[in-house]
Amino acid sequence: MVKTMAQMASEGKTPEVLFWVGCAGSFDDRYKKVTLAFIEILNKLNIEFAVLGDEEACTGDPARRAGNEFMFQMQAMANIQTLDMYKVENIVTACPHCFNTLKNEYPELGGNYNVVHHSQYLQGLINDGRLKIEGGAFKGKKITFHDSCYLGRANGVYEAPREVINALDAELVEMKRCRTKGLCCGAGGAQMFKEPEKGNKDVNIERIEEALDTGAKVVAAGCPFCMTMLTDGVKNKEKESEVKVYDIAELIRDATKES
Amino acid sequence: MAQQIAFLLVFVVANVFAIRSAKRIWDDIHLGQPIDRTDQPAERFKRMLLIAFGQKKMFKRPIPALLHLFVYLGFFIVNIELLEIVLDGLFGTHRMFQDSLGGLYPALINFFEFFAVAVLVSCVIFLIRRNVVKVPRFEKPEMTSWPKLDANLILVFEIALMFFLLSMNATDTLLHNSEGFFFSNMLTPLYAGMSPEALHIAERVFWWSHIIGVFFFANYVFYSKHLHIFLAFPNTYFSNLNPMGKMVNMDAVTNEVKLAMGMQGDSNMVPPERFGAKDITDLTRKQLLDAYACTECGRCTDNCPANMTGKKLSPRKIMMDTRDRMEDLGKAKRENGKDHHDGKFLMGDYISEEEINACTTCNACVEACPVNIDPLSIILDLRRYKIMEESKAPAEWNMMFQNIETSFSPWKFPPSDRGKWMNDMNS
Numbered sequence: 001m002v003k004t005m006a007q008m009a010s011e012g013k014t015p016e017v018l019f020w021v022g023c024a025g026s027f028d029d030r031y032k033k034v035t036l037a038f039i040e041i042l043n044k045l046n047i048e049f050a051v052l053g054d055e056e057a058c059t060g061d062p063a064r065r066a067g068n069e070f071m072f073q074m075q076a077m078a079n080i081q082t083l084d085m086y087k088v089e090n091i092v093t094a095c096p097h098c099f100n101t102l103k104n105e106y107p108e109l110g111g112n113y114n115v116v117h118h119s120q121y122l123q124g125l126i127n128d129g130r131l132k133i134e135g136g137a138f139k140g141k142k143i144t145f146h147d148s149c150y151l152g153r154a155n156g157v158y159e160a161p162r163e164v165i166n167a168l169d170a171e172l173v174e175m176k177r178c179r180t181k182g183l184c185c186g187a188g189g190a191q192m193f194k195e196p197e198k199g200n201k202d203v204n205i206e207r208i209e210e211a212l213d214t215g216a217k218v219v220a221a222g223c224p225f226c227m228t229m230l231t232d233g234v235k236n237k238e239k240e241s242e243v244k245v246y247d248i249a250e251l252i253r254d255a256t257k258e259s
Numbered sequence: 260m261a262q263q264i265a266f267l268l269v270f271v272v273a274n275v276f277a278i279r280s281a282k283r284i285w286d287d288i289h290l291g292q293p294i295d296r297t298d299q300p301a302e303r304f305k306r307m308l309l310i311a312f313g314q315k316k317m318f319k320r321p322i323p324a325l326l327h328l329f330v331y332l333g334f335f336i337v338n339i340e341l342l343e344i345v346l347d348g349l350f351g352t353h354r355m356f357q358d359s360l361g362g363l364y365p366a367l368i369n370f371f372e373f374f375a376v377a378v379l380v381s382c383v384i385f386l387i388r389r390n391v392v393k394v395p396r397f398e399k400p401e402m403t404s405w406p407k408l409d410a411n412l413i414l415v416f417e418i419a420l421m422f423f424l425l426s427m428n429a430t431d432t433l434l435h436n437s438e439g440f441f442f443s444n445m446l447t448p449l450y451a452g453m454s455p456e457a458l459h460i461a462e463r464v465f466w467w468s469h470i471i472g473v474f475f476f477a478n479y480v481f482y483s484k485h486l487h488i489f490l491a492f493p494n495t496y497f498s499n500l501n502p503m504g505k506m507v508n509m510d511a512v513t514n515e516v517k518l519a520m521g522m523q524g525d526s527n528m529v530p531p532e533r534f535g536a537k538d539i540t541d542l543t544r545k546q547l548l549d550a551y552a553c554t555e556c557g558r559c560t561d562n563c564p565a566n567m568t569g570k571k572l573s574p575r576k577i578m579m580d581t582r583d584r585m586e587d588l589g590k591a592k593r594e595n596g597k598d599h600h601d602g603k604f605l606m607g608d609y610i611s612e613e614e615i616n617a618c619t620t621c622n623a624c625v626e627a628c629p630v631n632i633d634p635l636s637i638i639l640d641l642r643r644y645k646i647m648e649e650s651k652a653p654a655e656w657n658m659m660f661q662n663i664e665t666s667f668s669p670w671k672f673p674p675s676d677r678g679k680w681m682n683d684m685n686s
């Protein structure tokens with residue numbers, strides 16, 4: 001069950017948190033599954049949340065990174081008007097780019113919210129004891145985590161996703177370049193929306209080679225763009241039958257399913 | 260007496276030239292836009308202590324870090340001895356502090372000599388790393404003949420200076436039949452057979468070679484990447500304290516957007532000469548300070564995903580180009596007057612679109628830089644210029660802009676479909 005802010009408002013209710021779904025979470029077939037997985041967790045814990053639905057719009061991140069400051073600010077101002085109309089205070093999002101923009105870049109334009117990435121939100125739920133992981137479908141399995149630039153270096157969030165993975169009782173194996181040294185998937189800075197410049201390799205291939213080197217059969221991510229790039233990388237290496245790329249919310253959802 | 264006068268002359272000339280060079284650097288940096296980075300002084304001071312003074316970020320690679328630490332400490336510590344050398348030179352004295360310091364004096368000189376040897380050994384290893392082992396990050400295309408020569412020259416220079424210093428002590432020991440010092444005593448056999456007259460001359464030659472070398476170095480540094488030995492300090496002090504992911508807001512754009520959306524804006528605000536950066540004059544003074552503080556170490560480029568996959572982009576080259584452009588424009592203005600423009604620009608004449616378009620804004624370069632340089636901020640300012648002033652973007656980006664404008668998503672989906680996934684779920 002999922003409600004929009006408009007529905008909530010008409011019922012006279014204010015949700016605990018707004019789930020900012022993001023463009024990929026709304027339109028991209030693969031990432032829609034992540035959206036659903038995260039919502040399943042929220043619903044299971046009876047957390048009152050809402051989404052903006054049709055009223056959500058691109059945060060403007062790719063436009064800003066490509067250099068189009070006008071377009072970014074137009075998007076931001078419009079979104080701030082919507083968020084303020086619903087008196088939103090707390091936001092959770094499964095996209096590090098939305099997270100970074102909403103958290104760091106909207107305040108200067110008048111939008112002030114408590115923004116967390118879903119890895120931090122899940123970590124909070126685990127620490128509070130609200131989210132319990134039993135069953136343990138991933139117990140003892142090797143999982144490697146790919147740091148997304150906009151969560152890691154850009155905002156210094158390295159531990160939250162790792163604690164979530166550790167809560168699965170899985171064996172977290174690190175890639176050669178991780179945390180502050182984590183290698184980009186190649187999609188940031190609006191690269192997602194264009195072909196790469198001339199070179200001798202694609203960045204996501206370089207990255208997936210490192211991920212495969214760990215021997216993990218599960219590559220965990222926390223970003224829609226990383227998800228696309230890593231999945232493409234696995235396909236390129238013809239490893240899609242053995243190695244899977246999952247979002248951390250999907251891992252939690254799957255681990256708690258049977259219990 | 261003749262030596263005293265000669266020394267005074269050299270001393271004054273060296274200082275006059277150094278001050279002139281410092282002024283040139285100062286003026287070049289002031290070609291940029293003012294920026295206020297004076298908030299949170301305690302935090303800034305801490306960063307300077309840790310990163311510049313404590314070399315914190317260097318220790319991500321322990322071996323070069325340790326060698327570099329010796330050279331760096333040696334630079335400061337051995338230079339304490341300079342005080343005595345300069346005073347001796349001015350007053351015609353011999354080891355001015357020897358008597359007053361008593362037993363402390365040989366201890367101090369031994370301490371200095373230890374660092375002199377450490378510097379010497381480290382520099383030899385550095386030369387081997389650059390020229391024999393050929394560490395890949397020193398072999399990129401932007402490392403053309405001058406940057407390579409610059410790095411090698413400094414190393415050879417340091418080795419020579421330390422050799423002069425130790426030889427000066429060794430010959431002095433022989434000349435005065437004194438006990439000498441631990442490390443320079445190892446060199447005494449080299450000079451042992453010499454007559455007292457020859458020894459005297461040798462001691463003077465080493466003394467002069469050393470001090471003239473030091474003065475030369477102090478002036479050469481302004482033309483070299485070695486400026487970082489001074490500029491690393493202000494550069495880390497004026498670091499960006501925001502999260503790395505936060506881009507600088509363009510207030511002039513905010514104002515126009517507000518007015519366009521019928522919100523309260525400042526209708527009197529004058530828009531800037533241009534949006535984004537076309538030339539170094541559009542960059543901030545911190546960005547220009549960055550360019551002068553760059554050590555050309557290539558740690559940024561080594562960690563750049565674009566560069567490691569064969570793209571033309573190299574964050575080190577962005578910094579080197581910015582410095583070259585700043586020096587070129589500064590020179591042109593000094594020669595032809597303040598309002599002169601040489602018709603060249605950083606964007607286009609020095610840095611190409613292909614380079615800036617390849618950046619994934621991943622911040623790996625910013626994270627890697629041992630002196631907190633931010634190549635990404637320059638790349639983003641150049642992109643802003645390209646898009647907002649020249650409307651020049653790769654076709655796919657234009658498509659993305661169009662999609663955001665018409666359907667509020669970078670992909671072409673009707674906005675009314677945004678909530679479609681909910682129907683699938685709720686049904």
Ligand code: SF4
Nearest residue numbers: 563618619621622624
């Ligand atoms: S931010 Fe850009 S220039 Fe810097 S390392 Fe990443 S891709 Fe390279």
Ligand code: SF4
Nearest residue numbers: 553554556557559628
């Ligand atoms: S920008 Fe920093 S990391 Fe890059 S070459 Fe210069 S000093 Fe080294």
